[in-house]
Amino acid sequence: LGYAQERLFAIGALDVWNTPIQMKKNRPGTVLSVLVPKDKEREASELILRETPTLGIRIRNVDRYVAGREMTTIQTDMGPVAVKVKLLDGRPVSAAPEPDEVGRVARETGRPFQEVYQRVTEEARRQLL
Structure with missing residues (x-):
């Protein structure tokens, strides 16, 4: 996931982080979270699908306030x-x-x-x- 993280930052991700989770059947897993501008969403999604073992991506729009x-x-x-x-x-x-x-x-x-x-x-x- 480190390689994917580097690539995501290179295409304009604002932040990328990993969260350890417990998946079904008690298997360990990792959630890859990415904050990316709307105009980079497709590029980031394709990169994640290409460079990680995931079969799908969930997308949520979020508001962001910046100092x-x-x-x-x-x-x-x-x-x-x-x-x-x-x-x-x-x-x-x-x-x-x-x-x-x-x-x-x-x-x-x-x-x-x-x-x-x-x-x-x-x-x-x-x-x-």
């Missing part, structure tokens, strides 16, 4: 770090570093990932909110 977001760089005592800022009505309501950035800073400074994440998040909130 605004922007990337910015803040200065910290560990150097510059890119953070994502969530916006509601154009105003920042939260800010957090991207995990890749946290990993980079953790490797560069030798500090634990969790410590870097917490410190950068606190600094982002001080500077941006």
